[in-house]
Amino acid sequence: MLRKRATRLAAQHPLRHPEVGAAIASTRFLRAASARPEPSTSVARPLSNRTYARGFATVPDLSAPRKPLFTKILIANRGEIACRVIRTCRKLGISTVAVYSDADENALHVQMADEAYRLGPAVSAESYLRMDKIIEVAKRSGAQAIHPGYGFLSENAKFAEQLAAEGLVFIGPGVEAMKSMGSKSESKDIMLAAGVPCVPGYHTSEPVPVAELEAQARKLGYPLLIKAVLGGGGKGMRIVRSADEFLPALESAQREALKAFSDERVLIERWIERPRHVEVQVFGDAMGNVVSLWERDCSVQRRHQKIIEEAPAPGLSDEVRKDLSDKAVAAAKAVNYLGAGTVEFILDCDTDEFYFMEMNTRLQVEHPVTEMITGQDLVQWQLEVASENPLPLRQEEIPRIGHAFEARIYAENPRNNFLPDVGPLLYKSTPQPSASLRLEEGFPQGSNIEVYYDPLISKVVAHGRDRTEALRILSKALDEYHVAGVATNVEFLKALAGNEAFIGQELDTGFIAKHHAELFPPISVPSPDVLAQAALFLLLREQPLQPAATISPWHSLAFRRFSDVYTRHFKFQPDPVLTQDSPSGISEVTIVSSNPGSFDIAVKTPDEEPVIFADVKAQMTSPTMVSSTLNAQMVNTTVVQQSPPLAVPPTAAVTDRLHIFHEGSKTTLLIPPPNYLLQIAAEVMSSGVIRAPMPSLVVDVHVQKGDPVKKGQTVVVLESMKTEIVLRAEVDGVVTLVGCKKGNMVEEGKELISIEESA
Known part of the structure; x- marks a missing residue:
């Protein structure tokens, strides 16, 4: 009978992967599931603070007739989470309404939705945070409910109250639960009363x-x-x-x-010195049932923000795992929780004791790893319970199969303290999704990463039979994830996924600081192979792209004369902006060609003997792909050329960058500017000029014209993409110019402060 019920459930609630569905029906899984204790849902209790649920808690009756889902919902968000919600709605036949700011007029979520409405200017306070405008759009479009995604209004109890007053459903928890768990002080009082340990x-x-x-x-x-x-x-x-x-x-x-x-x-x-960040995904329905969908480990963070997550949390004993789930369910029940929520705990690595930290009353950024190990669609669960249907599965029926990782791709520079970056996605190439690899994308090639919003570009989610396999799939996917135009953390994530301590499950929230030297090894001089491919790209792009079968000597006329041996010289240097501590020095590449399509290449790097590649056959197979026979082996290399932003003044001596994706690694090179520009830039920098590193909001200006300053003193505080950036004086001296005011929006490269260095 138990096998029949599992088979029926697998048919009613199709799982993400066929192998997961098969595992649910397997005897081994059923034996493990039946060993789990029944949830304590047999005691009836009133639901005092539900806005639209009345009655008493019962065990979910999955055979009862289901109420229909909404026919149209509005998604009050942007980026990958808006696209994520739209995909589930498409699957369920639910129409979607997108909203957008001026900055997102052509965004992917706008294109994917059935309808889209403008909210206002790019600044979120005038668009995505305008409750009145969102409610107006919902009523005008005929949407019955609003999905808030995460961030923005997702945990705003006032918004949920206004929706209820307007007859709209908030796809999230009840108002009182949001208020209680939204206050860190009140939530701790509630947790202590419920027997949940607190720090x-x-x-x-x-x-x-x-x-x-x-x-x-x-x-x-x-x-x-x-x-x-x-x-x-x-x-x-x-x-x-x-x-x-x-x-x-x-x-x-x-x-x-x-x-x-x-x-x-x-x-x-x-403050616990060696904490792990472990959180439990919980779900409640309108009948008062609450279940746990296992835990996630989110310990590896920068600036107290998650960067890679996994499920289940590695290294936990069965007793600790069960205790975490029980306490999370107790926490949710203490506030009569409805919908998706996450109970976050600090786990002491030295004692395995854990403490309640907070509850996020929304769907988490990292929810896909839970979906991968359970085979469930949590957005569909949200829609079901918001429609007053019971939870799709009982506690003992929720699978836990394999292991999953999520890596967040951010527009940021890890070697510069993870400083956010903005600008266009000039080039983007991603791995092919599969049953074991999922991409959560919100910004295709050509999109612009804006200063006004979080710098999250996308998420890469990998699933395997165990942690080792999942990590291998993730690493391969990161090798194939190529972005040019903005700085990203992809190379850092690759280093993290391959770090021995991370592989060995030595996890805590101080992981990045503790293993900084391993995660940020010194930048080596670009390899001769990379330099040769960069030079070939610059040379071959001058020729019209032709199919291999049509290439003839006439196609080389753009850069040679008859009977000549053609010679070209190229210079490259590592990009100090992206790599911070990169080696200095200029590498030189000389290419000699006496026959079309055949080249002799000499590469000279600083302090190294020249490397010669003889009789190299090379051609452009696409506008960004160089195919060549370096080392007698066919090599395909992607090269993307990026011109400097217009806001950067000529004295900054910034010229074109080349982003080279070669054999799983990315290298960024500068084509060095003429010597006279370098000389001018050096003089400007020595004068103590401080420029905006990116488009930013001026939060505070700490100096006035004529003020004496010391090296290291804070002069300006900026804010970009929810992150404060402190700019400090590079020299001792006197302020001669203040080019900004508090509240100004400044462009990248704008001169903010000028300091005349003391003699």
């Missing part, structure tokens, strides 16, 4: 004087963590290791919290 600390829902916070910090002891009461995504968080650091960190955290959440209240709690 020792000091928190209150009321504003606290600075002196009182200082006193509580001394009482609690250092190190400690300052955290915004309404925080999330690493905003308003500061680690403090001594009393001297407390006040500056408090001011910074409060300022960031005020900007991000319009609330500067903070709490303080003990």
